[in-house]
Amino acid sequence: MNSLVQTTEQLLTELQAHLANVKSTHPTPLLQSKAAIPICVEHVRQLRKQLKTFRNIPREQEIHFFKYVKPKFVGDYFFYVMQYRLHYAWPMGDIKTQQLYLEEELNKIRRFFEKNHQFYCYYRTGSTYLDNLYFLRGQQDVEPTADHLLCGTDPSFYTPRDLLLAKLLANDQFQEYLLGQLQSLLSPPVPLNKKTEAPVLIWSESQYAFVELVYGLHLSRAFNGGNCDIKTIVAVLSKTFGIELKNFYDHFRYIKMRKLEPTKFTDKMKASLLQKYAEQSDLPDKM
Numbered sequence: 001m002n003s004l005v006q007t008t009e010q011l012l013t014e015l016q017a018h019l020a021n022v023k024s025t026h027p028t029p030l031l032q033s034k035a036a037i038p039i040c041v042e043h044v045r046q047l048r049k050q051l052k053t054f055r056n057i058p059r060e061q062e063i064h065f066f067k068y069v070k071p072k073f074v075g076d077y078f079f080y081v082m083q084y085r086l087h088y089a090w091p092m093g094d095i096k097t098q099q100l101y102l103e104e105e106l107n108k109i110r111r112f113f114e115k116n117h118q119f120y121c122y123y124r125t126g127s128t129y130l131d132n133l134y135f136l137r138g139q140q141d142v143e144p145t146a147d148h149l150l151c152g153t154d155p156s157f158y159t160p161r162d163l164l165l166a167k168l169l170a171n172d173q174f175q176e177y178l179l180g181q182l183q184s185l186l187s188p189p190v191p192l193n194k195k196t197e198a199p200v201l202i203w204s205e206s207q208y209a210f211v212e213l214v215y216g217l218h219l220s221r222a223f224n225g226g227n228c229d230i231k232t233i234v235a236v237l238s239k240t241f242g243i244e245l246k247n248f249y250d251h252f253r254y255i256k257m258r259k260l261e262p263t264k265f266t267d268k269m270k271a272s273l274l275q276k277y278a279e280q281s282d283l284p285d286k287m
Helices: 004-025 029-052 059-088 095-115 117-124 162-186 207-219 230-241 248-256 264-279
Strands: none
Touching (some): 004 029, 004 059, 059 162, 095 117, 095 162, 117 162, 162 207, 162 248, 207 230, 207 264
């Protein structure tokens, strides 16, 4: 008989496959989210059903389920609900009107993170000392809210913080989605002039990653001993890497709003470099 972890991992894989299919078969985000919501609801229902087949679950497994498993399922549901509401209410107007609309949505997320600062720091730093209070059932401070309607009112299917964690994951994902929408809105792709020779190196990461790189190089005084303004760095690197970037300072402002991963691209580079070091640690140096 499969363990609880194995069965829920299989169900999560199935959910991800269904959501990928929805994305590939529906032409717009509004239709995608509309189709994804009932799929998420059904898989949460199946998750609840699977949990009920396991009795006398060890405390560490119960904590794992409510800290790392259920929030992923419910977080997907919350994300697609937010995406649906975003596009359903999308304003018909000029770029500035749409920009303000997206910025207000980002401000809502910022306020959510500020309100729950202590908890998301607890989760982000991998802390465990309050897991017994946050992710075990039978706690006295659990009060059903409208969000519990997704999971039912059965106290065996929720803990004091699993729904809040699901919201945290959803808001983090939705924040990245909003930043992508802003990037598409403010800097639509511009076709290269056929008469202009294309650069040898083409930037293939996001424009936000480019801005993060530029600011990192500027603030670390990597060019001319630090005697170089950021506009010059932007101009030179933009031409070198074939990237046309408008509203550079707006992009940096949006990056600062990312509460969970303010140095996302820098962290990615560091992790990739450390992995390369580890892979070659036992190899002899090449001459």
